[in-house]
Amino acid sequence: MSDISITLPDGSVRSLPEGATGTDLAASIGRRLAKDAVVVEVDGEPRDLAAPLPDGATVRIVTDREPDAAEYLRHSTAHVLAQAVLELWPGATFAGGPAIENGFYYDFELPGGGTFTDEDLERIDAKMREIIAADQPFERFELPIGEARELMADHPYKRVFMDLAASGDDADGEVGGGDTISFYRNTPAFVDMCLGPHVPSTGRLKHFRLTRHGGAYFRGSEANPMLQRVYAVAFPTKAELEEFLHRQEEAAKRDHRKLGVELDLFSFPEEVGSGLAVFHPKGGIVRRLMEDYSRQRHEEAGYEFVYSPHITKADLFQTSGHLDWFADGMFPPMELDPHGHDQGDGGGEEGTGTSYYLKPMNCPFHILIFRSRQRSYRELPLRMFEFGTVYRYEKSGVVHGLTRVRGMTQDDAHIFTTKEQMTDELGTILAFVLDLLRDYGLDDFYLELSTKPEGKAVGTDEEWAEATDALRRVAESMDIDLVLDEGGGAFYGPKISVQARDAIGRTWQMSTIQVDFQLPQRFDLSYVGADGERHRPIMIHRALFGSVERFFGVLVEHYAGAFPAWLAPEQVRVLPVADAHADHAHAVAHELRGHGFRVAVVGADETLGNRIRRAKGEKLPYVLVVGDDDVAHDTVGVNPRGGEVERNVPLQSFAERLAGDIASKR
């Protein structure tokens, strides 16, 4: 029997008997390695450890300490989940179950259209741990498609995957492109169709937790049946699992919906309607400061401020294309004078009066402002800015806190440029947007380029390509990661969106910048060029906050409710130790208010300790305590958020410190 030679990633070569497997290779190197091995990569292709190695291959042994091991562990654990559910619910069938970020899921159809309950998750978890304790092997085998279909006779969704793959569509990644279909058998009763690879046996799988269950359409389409999905998280080590669960708890504490109530910032009165927020006085201060600073920066950057109404006749949205492409996202129209005569202004069938719509976007109004008179190339780029409140009829299941609402205010601008100016202007806009976001405390970004949405877009391929290229060039010049979002553009043009990572690493879509060749055409916009001829301007849509509401919610979570001094509703609270110090406390407050600071005094009706505790709960930047010493020397005791108490601080030096915090936006 001849030997085979295997090259390891470090370049060394090992000789093994013919037919040797990854397991053999690992064992020949070391016991520890054999124990930790999860799968092997043969010439870059992942394979089971049990598969024979081909002569001359380069082989990397993936252990559970390496980052890419988690995906294999998750996928294998998904099989255990499927086995558990199929055992617990005789007659159940299963669809797909991929590894995802931090874990995996699996979709099932339970007999009689059943659904999972929270208690079911506990039963499934217990069954999974039995399967893992039994240390069942994952045994691979392959069948021709005909036999594969027979094997999966009771599992129609698996057969759909096979049929799709046979017709060249393996978008789900369930089957692979070969002539045969691979399976993994754990027990005589449980076989799952799968590309693999898998860990050698279920005993390798330990650190998972079932987290949620819910409905999910088969293959993600509303046209398909709804299946029952179970989600789980899974990690190679217990420490990583616990770390993840801990991060989840920390994120829950930052939830802006919870903090919005606790800090008295905003609410969603049921009487008003789903997805419609009201801002309370404290939230109002934060919001006004956010908006004021934005206005100031926009003014400095050459934007002009405009205003437009909340409702308009249907014709405007007919011209803009919104009624053709965005009608699902709009509130139904108000029918005015429904029995009157058609005024000839359109917006309804003959004799049915006029329809008015709540506006879902601000762009048509800004276009009308542009078109209100003849424009010269000397005016371009013309930058119009509005805090424009728009209304969108979001489907009932998607409304979520301030991040997904039905009424929102966009910090919306539309820039009209010549074709020649477009790329420069896009670069200026992107730099402006990133700079401003940094002032709001977000400084970790990546960019996403969204291209033409097939089937729901207006305009020619050439126009789309040109606009997309311009955006790509600008994005690439920023030295920030760029990812492609195929088909994610708006109906009128491609876009760059800025994704920001917050204090605990979650990403949020913030600003969008969209190039639009379409609306200028639809509204027949023009300007007079240096040549005396009429030319078509190009329009750029951009919002920096996205919506003020969403941005507000993101900032609450980013700062965990502890706003930096420049945004804090109350920057300083002065606490007299006893009533005798009340006059001094008020004098201190008066002095600080004179500097423009937001200050309150809370008298000595309660113990000092309790008043401190309340102020800390409200996450104020500074609490000042004044007692006998401070009255005598015109000082204050400074208790800063997240810092040590300082005594006998001269009032003036505290004022300078706070002014510094505010100026630096910290």
Next chain:
RNA sequence: GCCCGAGUAGCUCAGUUGGCAGAGCAGCUGUCUUGUAAACAGCAGGUCGUCGGUUCGAUUCCGACCUCGGGCUCCA
């Protein structure tokens, strides 16, 4: 919109064979006058999400609707 779950005091939550509704915190009134994260006492506070049904009687059982949470789809 679809699948699942939940709505009890301002907040967090108890409340089972269907029989007059509970706690802590917050609020209000007193007392206490305090040097850095919970002083003491008292009072008040609820159409038990809404509407209908079953019942002698419904917070409790049934139905519809509204709102919220999780998931799918969608999205600023």
